[in-house]
Amino acid sequence: MKISVIITTYQSPEWLEKVICGYLNQTHRDFELIVADDGSDAITAQVVEKYLGNGIPIKHVWQADKGFRKTKILNKAIVKAHYDYLVFSDGDCIPRKDFLSVHAADATKGRFLSGGYIKLPMSTSQAITLRDIQSNRSFSNVWLISNGIYNPKLLLKLLIPKYASPIANRLTPTKPTWNGHNSSGWKEDIIKTNGFDERMEYGGLDRELGERLENAGIKGKCIRYRAICIHLDHKRDYKRSKAMELNNKIRHQTRSKSKVKTNYGIIKF
Numbered sequence: 550m551k552i553s554v555i556i557t558t559y560q561s562p563e564w565l566e567k568v569i570c571g572y573l574n575q576t577h578r579d580f581e582l583i584v585a586d587d588g589s590d591a592i593t594a595q596v597v598e599k600y601l602g603n604g605i606p607i608k609h610v611w612q613a614d615k616g617f618r619k620t621k622i623l624n625k626a627i628v629k630a631h632y633d634y635l636v637f638s639d640g641d642c643i644p645r646k647d648f649l650s651v652h653a654a655d656a657t658k659g660r661f662l663s664g665g666y667i668k669l670p671m672s673t674s675q676a677i678t679l680r681d682i683q684s685n686r687s688f689s690n691v692w693l694i695s696n697g698i699y700n701p702k703l704l705l706k707l708l709i710p711k712y713a714s715p716i717a718n719r720l721t722p723t724k725p726t727w728n729g730h731n732s733s734g735w736k737e738d739i740i741k742t743n744g745f746d747e748r749m750e751y752g753g754l755d756r757e758l759g760e761r762l763e764n765a766g767i768k769g770k771c772i773r774y775r776a777i778c779i780h781l782d783h784k785r786d787y788k789r790s791k792a793m794e795l796n797n798k799i800r801h802q803t804r805s806k807s808k809v810k811t812n813y814g815i816i817k818f
Contacts (some may be wrong), residue, residue, distance in 0.1 A: 550653040552580040553630035553736070557619055557729070558640030559587040562596045564674075564781045565640040569600050569607075570682045571778075577649035581606040584640070585626035588614025617792075619729075620745035620754055624815045627736070627744050636733040637755075642666055642778040643677070645688050651776040652733045661738070661762055664731030665723075665773030666780040667706055673697040674781040687779065706774050717774040725769030727759025731778055738767050743814030749799060750792035751785065757800050765809040 554572060558565045565584070572582050582605055584597055589611070597609045610626045612618065627635065636652050638644065655662055669677075676696045681687040690704050698704060709717050727734075732755070742761045749757060759769060802808065812818055 550577075550579065550634060550656065551632040552577070552634050552636055552649060552653060553583060553632040554580050554636045554638070554649070555583045555585055555623065555626045555630065556638050556640045556642075557585045557587065557623065558589060558593060560589045560593070561640055561783065562589070562592045564783065565593060566596050566599075567677060567679065567682060567781065568638075568640050568643050569596070570679045571643040571645075571648075573600065573603055573605060574646050574683055574685070575644065575649045576646050577653055578605070580636075580649060581608065581631055583608045583610055583626045583629060585622045586611040587618055587622045588612060617750045618747075619751070620747045620749050624744040624747065627739060628815060630736060633736050634733065635736050635739060637729060637731075638778060639730050641781040641783055642730045643682060643687065643781065645777040646685050648776055648778060651772060655770065655772055655775070656733065656735075657770070658735070659767060660770045661727060661734035661759065661767055662732060662772050662776070663725035663728060663759070663769045664776040664778070665706065665728065666730050666778050667703060668780045669693075669782055670697050671782040677781075688777065706777055709774055711775070714774040718771045721771060721773065723771065723773065725771040726756050727762065727769070729755035730780060731773075731776060732759070734762065734767065738762060738765070740815065741765060741809070743810045743812075743816055745814060746799060746811040747813045749796050751788050752793040752796045753800055754796060757796070757803055760800060760803045761809055761811065764803070764807045
């Protein structure tokens with residue numbers, strides 16, 4: 550199965566390099582990687598250029614830094630995507646080596662896939678090296694505990710054996726939602742809903758797309774215990790209360806009016 554992977558980034562070249570390393574380590578090899586860059590400086594471009602020609606096509610889709618515009622760069626990346634199936638994550642989420650294999654195996658017409666992540670503290674995020682990612686030991690419970698994870702509950706997704714993960718996904722009370730760090734769907738479905746609403750800033754912007762997909766009859770499927778990624782710690786200076794209020798208002802309208810398309814997406818009308 551051919552996949553276009555879209556990851557977002559902004560001024561985090563060290564984290565981005567670790568994430569790119571994770572994708573180059575995937576068992577599923579038939580994919581392109583699109584770095585959707587919301588205005589980073591030249592250092593990020595250098596990181597991307599460093600990994601060109603490593604057997605996986607990598608595209609760098611960039612826009613000028615005019616504040617938090619993740620939805621806009623995501624829509625640009627969707628248009629640039631070459632393949633019919635899209636996997637979305639972030640430039641601070643390192644995928645386990647079977648991450649894309651799971652998304653490919655579970656891809657189903659009429660559905661989108663909803664994954665989760667394991668959130669790491671800053672000390673563990675900094676401790677992970679490229680060799681740790683290449684060897685897959687950064688996904689070892691023993692390694693993570695020895696490098697700063699003091700609460701075993703954080704590692705529940707890794708503690709569940711792979712053969713039991715489908716059962717865990719069915720039993721979890723967590724509703725499948727479109728999560729920016731770990732979701733996937735068919736490009737035609739995302740185009741049908743007109744992509745991301747570009748009015749939205751940080752706070753539920755990814756879930757709003759999932760809500761419109763649900764309104765269009767594209768139902769979510771939980772894979773949070775099968776498709777595993779680890780989330781590197783970072784600051785969120787872009788978090789604003791006014792943006793959260795606007796986002797909540799937009800999401801309320803999407804749900805109450807059963808909206809399928811946004812007027813502020815890939816195509817403006």
